[in-house]
Amino acid sequence: MSTDIDNRTLLRRICTFLFTTGLCSLVYQVVWMRMLIRVFGCTTYAVSTAVSVFMAGLAIGGWLAVRVLRRRVPLIRTYALLELGVVCSGLVSTLLLQVFPGVYAELYTSFSLQVAHAFLRLVLCSVVLLPPTILMGMTLPMLVQFHETVSDRPSGTVALLYGINTLGAVLGVVLAGFLGIGYFGESSTIGAAFGLNAMLAVAAFITSRSFGGQQQLEAIGATSEAGHCAGGPVSRMDGLPGEVRAQSVAGPEEGRPPDWVLLGLFGASGACALGYEILWNRSLILLLGTSVYAFSCILAVYLIGVALGSLSIRRRLKQIDSPLAWFAWLEIAVGVVSAASRYYFAWLGLSRPALETLYSPLLHPGDLANFFLFAFVIVFPVTFLLGMMFPVMVEAFEPSGRRGPRVGRVYAWNTWGCVLGSWLTGFVGVSLLGTDGCFKALVVGNLVVGLLALLALHGGRLPAVKFVVCGAVSLACVAVVSWIPSPFRTIVDHRIQGIGAKLLYHDEGIDSNITGMVSPDQSRVLLVNGIIISGNGLLGRALTDISLLLHPDPKRMFAIGFGVGNTFRTALLRGAEIDIAELSPVVVRHFPDYYADAAVHLADPRGRVSFQDGRTHLLTTDRDYDIIVVDGSPPIFASGTVNLYSREFIQLAKRRMRPGGILLIWVPLTCHASSFWMIARNMSEAFSSLTAYAYPWGAGVFLYGSDSSLEVDEAVLSERMRARGRTPEVIGLDAAAIHSGRILEDGQIRRRASSFPPVTDDEPWTEFPLSVLLRGEPLQYDWKFLYEAKQPAG
Secondary structure, X not given: OOHHHHHHHHHHHHHHHHHHHHHHHHHHHHHHHHHHHHHHOOOHHHHHHHHHHHHHHHHHHHHHHHHHHOOOOOHHHHHHHHHHHHHHHHHHHHHHHHHHHHXXXXXXXXXXXXXXXXXXXXXXXXXXXXXXXHHHHHHXXXXXXXXXXXXOOHHHHHHHHHHHHHHHHHHHHHHHHHHHHHHHOHHHHHHHHHHHHHHHHHHHHHHHHHOHHHHHXXXXXXXXXXXXXXXXXXXXXXXXXXXXXXXXXXXXOOOOOOHHHHHHHHHHHHHHHHHHHHHHHHHOHHHHOXXXXXXXXXXXXXXXXXXXXXXXXXXXXXXXXXXHHHHHHHXXXXXXXXXXXXXXXXXXXXXXXXXXXXXXOOOOOOHHXXXXXXXXXXXXXXXXXXXXXXXXXXHHOOOOOOHHHHHXXXXXXXXXXXXXXXXXXXHHHHHHHHHHHHHHHHHHHHHHHHHHHHHHHOOOOOOHHHHXXXXXXXXXXXXXXXXXXXXXXXXXXXXXHHOOOEEEEEEEOOOOEEEEEEXXXXXXXXXXXXXXXXXXXXXXXXXXXXXXXXXXXXXXXXXXXXXXXXXXXXXXXXXXXXXXXXXXXXXXXXXXXXXXXXXXXXXXXXXXXXXXXHHHHHHHOOXXXXXXXXXXXXXXXXXOHHHHOOHHHHHHHHHOEXXXXXXXXXXXXXXXXXXXXXXXXXXXXXXXXXXXEOOOOOOEEEEEEEOOOOOOOHHHHHHHHHHOOOOOOOXXXXXXXXXXXXXXXXXXXXXXXXXXXXXXXXXXXHHOOHHHHHOOOOEEXXXXXXXXXXXXXX
């Protein structure tokens, strides 16, 4: 076999390595993020902490790769060791996450200040995520450097490998977000990724040994400490392509700005890029809904754009005379295209039917195609330009140096910018400017970065023609984004008017967009991120009243989800203490818009509202309850809601209940029948007594579980209502109506539920309805599907 053929084989293997590395990395990220959220909660602060630590690990890895490449190391063998380290440290991280709930609960109660809790999350996230992610961050620079040594066209190395690595990440998102977890569960999905990663490490070791004649190529790290990045002399240059030798001995680009200027610009570019991703995830909920498929779709399209952008510029890099100028114009183009995307977003939103999108856009398998279409229209053009930018960044930075160290430094700074951008956008920008204002700020940020890059290129003096063109383009973009009204608000107004309702208010918090509307029947309804969540109608008050009447002596309740305050207000009116967990303070702030006596109840010392994830509250509290109410956000497959339905959560809730306590899970409609019965299966395993209530006007089913009897007849209900001095506030909700609303008894629920699998943290079936949609199981729009369980077996 000739050296030529050997080199081509090496190149193919390197591309395969990086593709597989990207695939496995995104599978790890998806699964680990899910596991961490179950421990720390799904608040914006908790999620952002986990994501930031993950990205920080990648940045540190890129920085360390630069140091490693300064030493004499066999590159492929080192890469194999890195992949083996990812597998070993990843396995340890996964095992640690299995025991984290107990550890976190124990440590959480040792601190009283919120800042201490935030620091605790940061420390624990770092312990779990940093070891494997640091190793992941080192792999790209390592293989870029090796590819450069064996390729006869090294000028396209970064673009090719970065694009292939990102395409692998796309497949990782699709496999984990659409198929792996939904069909096989978390453990099987991440286990397959570990197996694939281990095979990758073995293949890299074999490759290192198979091409023993080219060990001098692997040992290209034999450079002097001073010369490896600045284009100084390189030792052992025999066998290197002429272009590499020329670059290695050439001096730095004349007139090139200082390194810190370029790295700062690259970091600012990364900050804007991640800012867009955060805002797209918030805004596109209006078009795609709140399912895990929607978020996976946005991420997949984001990565597809980056990958194809990088690959598209590969062959042009050697023709680019001034990479910094290209970077500047690409940055300005990102601002222009982002400004234009606001038009597309508004147009697509106004074209969608009002009624179905107020509940969920995911009702049929074909809706997933719409998800990708909408994401491509809005996200892809911007990310395609971002993908072109990274290889250009690398060429602009130390153009005479070796590409491996350059990739490491640029990757590290760009990723640190991403970390900063995610925090500034999520916590500062949205709070001060709102989603729309923050988007405009990012557009301006792109334009400013582009202009600063042009100024740096020309030594602080921009030629008159370029100055005029850049100024005109920038002013036009600023004018456009300032003139366009908020697309989010425009779309919400359109949908509310489409069902004959009137806008009550629109507000925005760090976690979500909150909207209130007055429906045609004059009831007041709450929308969170454009999805109907709650209202001051009959359902919410009935839920609390029935729960209190089923318990012989209710003293203290806990509820997950504040909504419009139905549960909170009704419990206090009935004389019970109540703790309630709510993610968004903005939701509670609008309590007075639904009830005139809201201020009185908020001041009642018997009621306490904590702004955290409900599962985290039960994990960390030392209080116990007579009644626990789970009022999760519809639809049933909303991202994260399965954490309130799983077997582990129900067991956790049971541990926080007093003897004779009752757990209520409200199962919202519309849903699939199989989803209801899987949740019922979990309840049947946890409790000795079950029952279910529903009403013609109720958009859901009340599923109760207890270890005490829930067989309460009409006479007992009447006596409890009389003894507690309760006048039914809900019209028609007397003892007879409550008793008639009981549609399923214990035996009926158990008999039907036993034929369905349980929902667990590891196998969160209800959150992944793709298989259900594909097999054509109909959606249930009312609770009459439960009548089939009343029929005798056989």
